[in-house]
Amino acid sequence: MRRFLKSITDVSLFQQVSIIIVTFGVVLIFFFSVYLRGNIDDFVINQVMSLLHRSQESLVKTLNNNDGFSDLTYDADVMHFVYSQDKCIKYFGGRIADEFISAVNEIALENETGWIESSFEVSGKKYYYYYSNTEGQYEIISIIGEAYGNAIESDLLSNVSNTSAIVFSVIFILLTIWVATIIAPLLQMQSYIEKIRQGDDGAILNIEREDELGDLAKALVGMHKEIKRQEETKEEMIQNISHDLKTPIATIKSYAESIKDGIYPYDTLEKSVDVILDNANRLEKKVYSLLFLNRLDYAMEQEKETDKTTDMHKLINDVLVSFKMIRPELEINKNLSSAIFKGDEESWRVVVSNLLDNALRYAESAISINLEPHYLSIANDGPSLSEERVKTIFKPFEKGDKGKFGLGLSICYKVCNAYGFSIVAENLEKGVIFRVEAKNKPKHEKKKSEKN
Numbered sequence: 001m002r003r004f005l006k007s008i009t010d011v012s013l014f015q016q017v018s019i020i021i022v023t024f025g026v027v028l029i030f031f032f033s034v035y036l037r038g039n040i041d042d043f044v045i046n047q048v049m050s051l052l053h054r055s056q057e058s059l060v061k062t063l064n065n066n067d068g069f070s071d072l073t074y075d076a077d078v079m080h081f082v083y084s085q086d087k088c089i090k091y092f093g094g095r096i097a098d099e100f101i102s103a104v105n106e107i108a109l110e111n112e113t114g115w116i117e118s119s120f121e122v123s124g125k126k127y128y129y130y131y132s133n134t135e136g137q138y139e140i141i142s143i144i145g146e147a148y149g150n151a152i153e154s155d156l157l158s159n160v161s162n163t164s165a166i167v168f169s170v171i172f173i174l175l176t177i178w179v180a181t182i183i184a185p186l187l188q189m190q191s192y193i194e195k196i197r198q199g200d201d202g203a204i205l206n207i208e209r210e211d212e213l214g215d216l217a218k219a220l221v222g223m224h225k226e227i228k229r230q231e232e233t234k235e236e237m238i239q240n241i242s243h244d245l246k247t248p249i250a251t252i253k254s255y256a257e258s259i260k261d262g263i264y265p266y267d268t269l270e271k272s273v274d275v276i277l278d279n280a281n282r283l284e285k286k287v288y289s290l291l292f293l294n295r296l297d298y299a300m301e302q303e304k305e306t307d308k309t310t311d312m313h314k315l316i317n318d319v320l321v322s323f324k325m326i327r328p329e330l331e332i333n334k335n336l337s338s339a340i341f342k343g344d345e346e347s348w349r350v351v352v353s354n355l356l357d358n359a360l361r362y363a364e365s366a367i368s369i370n371l372e373p374h375y376l377s378i379a380n381d382g383p384s385l386s387e388e389r390v391k392t393i394f395k396p397f398e399k400g401d402k403g404k405f406g407l408g409l410s411i412c413y414k415v416c417n418a419y420g421f422s423i424v425a426e427n428l429e430k431g432v433i434f435r436v437e438a439k440n441k442p443k444h445e446k447k448k449s450e451k452n
Contacts, residue, residue, distance in 0.1 A: 021171070040157065041153070048152070049117050079142070080092040108131075115130070127144065185207045188205060312352075313337070322353075341419070341421075343419035351415050363431075376437075380432060383431075394413035394423065
């Protein structure tokens with residue numbers, strides 16, 4: 001079965017529809033030849049017997065209303081034999097052979113009361129008859145040849161076949177048109193993707209549909225725009241990194257050469273070495289961020305099932321010790337409860353450090369830190385984020401006005417997601433707040449944190 005389905009999906013969409021239509025046609029022919037044919041035969045026999053019954057009823061009614069056989073009318077297709085005391089006293093119909101009369105007489109002799117519907121053959125021809133005994137007065141046998149039934153069957157089959165052929169043709173045409181409306185946009189999308197693959201940034205895809213194909217086309221265009229945006233961002237980021245790396249490297253090199261020559265560029269040897277160490281630390285931090293992001297996806301995949309936990313209360317206080325002297329003029333408002341977060345301490349340290357670094361960089365006068373079980377928020381009273389910036393802030397290489405590499409918040413997002421936490425950025429009346437919250441957080445705790 002799998003091989004059969006695989007063989008179908010390996011051909012083009014038009015060929016698949018053609019196979020479906022041919023299969024439908026074969027099933028339809030089988031339906032006509034087996035099931036419908038048997039039902040048609042039964043229908044024809046019922047129609048023939050119904051005609052015999054009606055014609056005989058008309059004859060009986062006429063006989064009962066008249067004392068003789070004068071002025072009797074009958075169906076031209078039906079032959080009537082009227083018997084009284086086993087003798088045929090009247091016949092209505094065309095010329096008939098003696099052999100036929102003998103067969104009819106046998107039917108009259110075999111039956112005495114009631115009614116019978118059946119058939120007989122004479123000289124290789126089939127005849128249908130309806131026999132009835134009208135309360136012992138007359139025995140009437142109404143007969144019609146198979147030609148009448150064959151004519152009904154032929155007309156019925158012809159009408160059914162013609163109707164089916166028309167329906168089948170209409171379905172085929174509609175399916176062909178439908179497939180064409182699917183294949184055309186698919187070919188457009190294929191051409192669009194091929195142009196993009198060949199580096200044609202001016203490729204255009206314009207499919208005005210509101211169904212799934214239209215959604216797919218919009219998704220492809222959106223994906224292309226996002227890829228272009230990310231490529232541009234990466235190029236800008238590489239240029240910025242190159243510039244940022246070039247400056248400390250040049251400083252380290254020039255200071256080292258000067259010291260080697262016995263010259264102290266910054267007053268004393270100790271101060272000059274401090275400058276070298278400071279620039280070396282800057283380089284180390286930049287390289288560490290790049291390496292950390294590069295291995296983060298694999299590392300976080302391994303950490304999803306970890307049983308490690310981190311005391312966030314202690315961690316935040318430890319990180320604040322390192323950061324408080326960066327901008328000592330800022331007011332730091334802390335509301336820290338005891339909280340244990342799932343995950344490795346070093347990974348959460350990176351998250352808290354990046355969020356605090358971001359808050360210190362943009363804050364005007366104050367930073368607020370709120371910690372609860374399953375919840376952490378860090379806010380600053382700096383400028384608000386644009387609507388577009390809120391949507392892209394956690395993407396790699398997205399750098400703000402005062403940002404460095406555009407990697408810190410992306411790292412935060414990946415770490416939080418790996419440990420089952422969500423992280424969002426929101427604008428306040430004055431400033432911006434970053435919220436880190438457990439995805440499976442109890443409802444009562446969630447409501448509590450939303451009030452903050």
